[in-house]
Amino acid sequence: MERVMAKSSAENSMRKEEKAAGNLHPEPITGELSAAGLHFGVVASRFNQFITDRLLAAALDALERSGATEKQIELIRVPGSLEIPIAAKKLAQRGRCDAIICIGCVIRGATAHFDYVCNEVARGVQLAQIDTGVPMAFCVLTCDTLEQAIDRAGLKSGNKGFDAGLTAIEMANLSRKLAAKSIAKPAAKSRSRLRKSSLRNRR
Numbered sequence: 001m002e003r004v005m006a007k008s009s010a011e012n013s014m015r016k017e018e019k020a021a022g023n024l025h026p027e028p029i030t031g032e033l034s035a036a037g038l039h040f041g042v043v044a045s046r047f048n049q050f051i052t053d054r055l056l057a058a059a060l061d062a063l064e065r066s067g068a069t070e071k072q073i074e075l076i077r078v079p080g081s082l083e084i085p086i087a088a089k090k091l092a093q094r095g096r097c098d099a100i101i102c103i104g105c106v107i108r109g110a111t112a113h114f115d116y117v118c119n120e121v122a123r124g125v126q127l128a129q130i131d132t133g134v135p136m137a138f139c140v141l142t143c144d145t146l147e148q149a150i151d152r153a154g155l156k157s158g159n160k161g162f163d164a165g166l167t168a169i170e171m172a173n174l175s176r177k178l179a180a181k182s183i184a185k186p187a188a189k190s191r192s193r194l195r196k197s198s199l200r201n202r203r
């Protein structure tokens with residue numbers, strides 16, 4: 001009985017919170033998942049290539065399924081993950097890429113080297129995208145074991161390369177929208193539907 005009362009009081013307070021949230025429903029600005037008209041860079045590391053090749057294949061698959069052709073993609077190879085940020089930054093500075101996918105795989109060894117490589121590649125890619133304004137999808141696996149890496153390159157945990165491909169497409173489109181002076185408003189029909197639902201909520 002006590003549990004039932006507690007549940008209904010929790011439901012009531014949730015309903016009150018929903019009401020308090022008001023009637024504002026701003027239309028979010030998002031990037032589409034279409035590669036049409038976009039240009040992509042891919043920087044892939046050769047270290048642990050058994051894994052990075054699988055991430056690369058999945059990233060390219062995501063681009064292709066979203067409508068990209070070979071002409072829209074530039075592939076750069078670097079020796080290890082530590083070299084990804086400089087290559088990605090230089091590629092971005094050439095001015096052609098709408099987004100860049102950074103692919104690497106770091107696997108923990110017996111020394112502290114792993115930590116240095118992981119920290120620096122993450123920091124480097126983040127700095128590169130902030131400095132250049134070109135979105136960079138971070139697809140550098142940082143794993144304790146080879147098994148964890150395999151799981152993330154097409155086995156139990158999906159393929160992070162595919163996810164990175166989609167992220168690059170979405171961010172490339174979003175970036176173009178945000179760079180434009182004006183952003184297209186949502187279609188008139190959906191705006192009026194929004195207004196009606198907000199009026200209904202007010203009653």
Ligand code: INI
Pocket residue numbers: 045047048079080081082083104105106107108109113114117
């Ligand atoms: N690079 C990787 O991409 N993954 C690793 O696991 C790795 N380990 O473990 O050493 C690695 N090291 C190389 C590093 O990225 C540089 O290429 C190298 O230090 C030369 O600058």
